Amino acid sequence: MTDRLIWQRLEESNYRLTQQRQAILDVMKENRGKHLSAEDVLAEARKKAPNLGIATVYRTLDKLSSFEVLYKTVFDEGKYRYELCEDENHRHHHVICLSCGQITEIGEDLLSKLEKHLESKGFEVVDHQLIMYANCPDCKRKK
């Protein structure tokens, strides 16, 4: 997602860009493609805004998610993770390595067939999320 587009989303929403929010947004931009927990973000963002509180982190991440600047996702570990949006409307698809926990993106969107099938049954598909559980190349090699 481009800076221009992020800006546009924030402006549309009349969202005041304070130091804390700037710091959090910077962290998210520096970690494109990674899936950070609120604690991860807090730790990183405190380097720029030392007395940032966890409540502000949650409030900001939730707001940014509602503006579609961030994705808010939950994996099997049961806590939320946030990531800068890459395209306009869709969530990403992920591969989670069962050995090391590394999370990789799946770039392709190979789900249109399935989507069509559901639509033929009367559903209106809005979004989807695919998670593959795998051993990543490194871990596969080590075994």
Add this chain to the structure above:
Amino acid sequence: MTDRLIWQRLEESNYRLTQQRQAILDVMKENRGKHLSAEDVLAEARKKAPNLGIATVYRTLDKLSSFEVLYKTVFDEGKYRYELCEDENHRHHHVICLSCGQITEIGEDLLSKLEKHLESKGFEVVDHQLIMYANCPDCKRKK
């Protein structure tokens, strides 16, 4: 999943089948295809084992998941839901209605193409989970 197979999994694991565990397992069998939270299971199972505690429910659900008798899944609401396994190795795929929250199963497995792609990149795919966000036929109609 057949009773026979469930039994087999429990025996393999040397798992003592107490009244409480029996009650919980019964609830899961009576709710095939549904995704129950720990509280849901507690409420149902207490009809059979009245002073069942929530801790036992969690302990049992986790054990049964680790024996591959149950799936343990987390949706965006951020809490765990459990469901009787249907086949041997794979999770199910779900459609979540964005209006009413109804969760429907996707029976088909249309993901083999993607799986092959990942394998060609060196991953060893073990399992996968697909969640579609949609408006279900009823809600679509109401709009």
Add this chain to the structure above:
DNA sequence: ATGAGTGCAAACAATTTGCAATCAG
């Protein structure tokens, strides 16, 4: 100055753990 935004601490929700009492083999 005024309302939006903050940090802190307390509240909450879901889950886990410690422990003494109980149960099954």
Add this chain to the structure above:
DNA sequence: CTGATTGCAAATTGTTTGCACTCAT
């Protein structure tokens, strides 16, 4: 008997909220 299992309550974890204070306009 003996170790596994239980229910309860307390502890933990991740997240949310209330509130007095602070900041940006």
